């Protein structure tokens with residue numbers, strides 16, 4: 001075995017997060033995946049935020065437009081030009097097509113300038129590129145919790161940027177407040193942490209909700225007052241399926257007096273809105289010219305292939321297709337969301353009222369033996385091993401309240417959703433009976449309450465032991481390549 005001392009710190013630290021406890025759920029799925037006929041008792045994957053519900057609409061367009069592909073007799077004449085292209089500005093018509101799609105995915109209420117569209121390898125690459133442009137190693141970004149667990153990797157693994165959580169809770173449906181931001185900001189400053197900005201996901205992963213206009217305006221005011229950056233990861237902008245409608249950060253800029261637009265940056269991707277994460281289409285859209293310039297140069301490390309650019313240019317400049325796709329996708333997501341949440345309500349399980357995303361934020365607090373994260377982990381392991389559903393515990397998103405779980409509902413067919421609901425019904429019925437009838441049932445741990453707020457402000461130090469002890473269960477990558485990883489298969 002090669003000695004790690006010969007390798008870099010990045011190569012040998014755990015910043016990627018693949019080895020952590022959370023992946024037990026993914027391993028359970030990978031070792032025993034559900035199949036309706038071949039493995040009906042297998043584990044159902046509800047930890048994957050994928051959106052294949054409207055891929056048929058894209059396939060139809062591809063069949064009708066063979067010229068858009070350079071690998072068809074109709075399109076091969078463009079092969080040489082396209083395959084030979086490597087300019088990091090991207091094809092002008094690709095940038096125009098992306099700007100057009102971004103606008104349509106936000107209801108046409110805002111316009112985007114193609115000259116500000118910068119390519120990246122998915123939102124993963126886009127988030128990292130933005131961090132490289134805005135912060136130095138050791139600097140930090142405020143992140144309202146619960147938040148996307150792979151932010152540790154994307155924002156910090158290679159850049160050295162740290163995360164400072166801003167605690168949000170169910171008392172106001174997990175909306176971030178100015179008071180919470182001020183508290184986190186002041187505490188960080190008192191600890192000599194240099195806060196360079198605030199990053200939000202809107203719509204939120206894992207909450208499946210959108211940030212309302214007033215809150216968004218207050219966030220813009222906050223960063224403007226502090227003279228720090230605001231990064232809005234809007235990767236789920238086109239997944240909004242019911243009211244209230246989505247408000248993009250661009251819409252509120254004119255509401256804030258003397259807003260310094262140089263501080264505003266959007267991260268986008270087609271991975272969720274179009275359900276094509278494999279194509280790795282990530283976008284940095286910044287109102288800051290220097291950031292656009294620098295990010296464009298950096299994009300050499302994560303360009304979108306010219307073949308993909310070529311095809312998508314034709315597809316996304318087809319207004320009829322784009323409108324039809326977005327409408328169909330939104331209707332199908334709404335239907336699926338309703339089907340799943342109604343099924344849960346029938347057995348007394350509520351979710352945070354959601355209007356976007358590919359998941360629900362499910363409230364299982366009443367199934368915990370006591371309100372601790374230890375009890376949450378016990379319940380989570382039962383759901384994986386007994387109910388055979390791979391869902392994601394709230395602690396992995398650094399939620400401050402135990403008992404919340406993120407459950408993805410779009411990455412499977414309707415029959416699989418029905419099987420999942422049936423299993424949940426059986427489980428909840430059983431557990432309800434046990435809790436009311438059986439005083440000594442051993443299903444849940446009984447450990448002292450740990451209040452995360454009292455742990456105080458903590459930066460993420462993914463490589464340290466402390467991180468492993470305290471943070472490991474939170475470190476989930478909902479879109480990790482783990483299940484298909486050759487490394488995992490080998491092990």
Ligand SMILES: Cc1ncc(COP(=O)(O)O)c(C=O)c1O
Pocket residue numbers: 049121122123124125148201205233235269270271277281282478479
């Ligand atoms: C909030 C958020 N940002 C970024 C990403 C990464 O997306 P991509 O596949 O485009 O890299 C995800 C994926 O789950 C996400 O949920």
